[in-house]
Amino acid sequence: MLPAREPDIVSAANLIDRDRACLWHPYAPASPTLPLWAVEDASGVRLRLTDDGGARHEVVDAMSSWWSAIHGYRHPVLDEAAGRQLSRFSHVMFGGLTHEPAVVLAERLVAMAPADPSRASLARVFLADSGSVSVEVALKLAVQYQSARGRPRRQRILSIRGGYHGDTAGAMSVCDPVDGMHSAFAGLLPRQVFAPRPPAAATATAESIETWRDAVEDLARLHSDELAAIIVEPVVQGAGGMFVYPPECVRILREVADRHGLVLILDEIATGFGRTGELFAAWHAGVVPDILCVGKALTGGYLTLAAVLCSDEIARTVSAGGVGALLHGPTFMANPLACAVAKAS
Incomplete structure (x- = not known):
C-alpha cells in the first residue's frame, strides 16, 4: 500500500x-x-x-502504463540512473556526436537479440523516439534495402490481419485493415498486402496451419515483384486482443521471406523483454528476423525510446546504395537521458 x-x-x-x-x-x-x-x-x-x-x-x-512499466514505478535503480545522467547532460543531437549511454545500450541490445549461427546476427542499432517511429524506420529501411539491391519496384509490405503496429501513417498502413484505422484515412495510407490471421494456438491443427501457410505463400508469390518485407508481431498480437498463435507460423513467415527475397520484420515492441515468457517472442519460434523493433518496456516505462536492430548485411547494402544513408533522423534520437535509463532497465 x-x-x-x-x-x-x-x-x-x-x-x-x-x-x-x-x-x-x-x-x-x-x-x-x-x-x-x-x-x-x-x-x-x-x-x-x-x-x-x-x-x-x-x-x-x-496495464503497466500500456505495457511499459515492467519494473514498477519509482524504481530506485532507474531513478538513480536518471538522476546521474541529468547531472551530466540530458540531451545532445546524435548527428556527428555520440555518448556512453547510447553506445552501451546498443551493445547490450545486440548481445541480447535473437541469434542463430546459421544467419546474419542483428548487429546494427538505430535508436528512435517511440514504437510507432521504429516501425516507420523499419519499413523505410526495408524499402531502401530492396532499392539498393536493384529492386526499386518493391515498395509494399505483407502484413497479417489482426495486427497492430502503431498510429503513425506507415505503421497504420500495416495494422489490421478492418479493425484498424484504415477507413478514417483511406486516401492517406499506402495500400499494403494482408495475409489471413494465423490460427489460434489453442485450437490450431496441422491442417489449419498448412492451410494458412498456403495462403501466405500464394500472396507472397502473387506480389513478390512489389513486396519489400513481411511485418508481424511474433506469437502474440497484443492490441489485436491478446491473440496467441503457434510459433510455427513465425517460422513459416521466415521461410516465405527467404524464398521470395523479402525482409522479415518482427515487431517486438509489446512482446519484447519477457512479456511472453521468453526475453523475445521470436525465441519461441527459434527465428532470427532481418529487422527487429523494440520499445515500450525498453526504458522501464520512464521515457519514450525505441530501437530498430538490423543485420550488418542490410546496413551495408543500404549504406552502399545510391542514397548512401538511412533516410531518417529524429531530433531526439538516442536521447542520453532515455538511453541511460534504458541501460539501467
Missing part, C-alpha cells in the same frame, strides 16, 4: 477541469465531461488517483 496522505480536493478537481479545457487525450473526444482521474502518487505497481469529486482511489496498474 502507498503511504497514507490526505487528497488535495481543491487542486485535484481544479486540475481535471483545467485539463478538460485545453488537453486532448488518446482515443478520446475533446470533451468537457471526459472521465479523468488525477495521479497523485505512483510507486511499485500502485497508482493513487483522485477523482473530480475529491475521492481517492488506490489501484494496481495491471
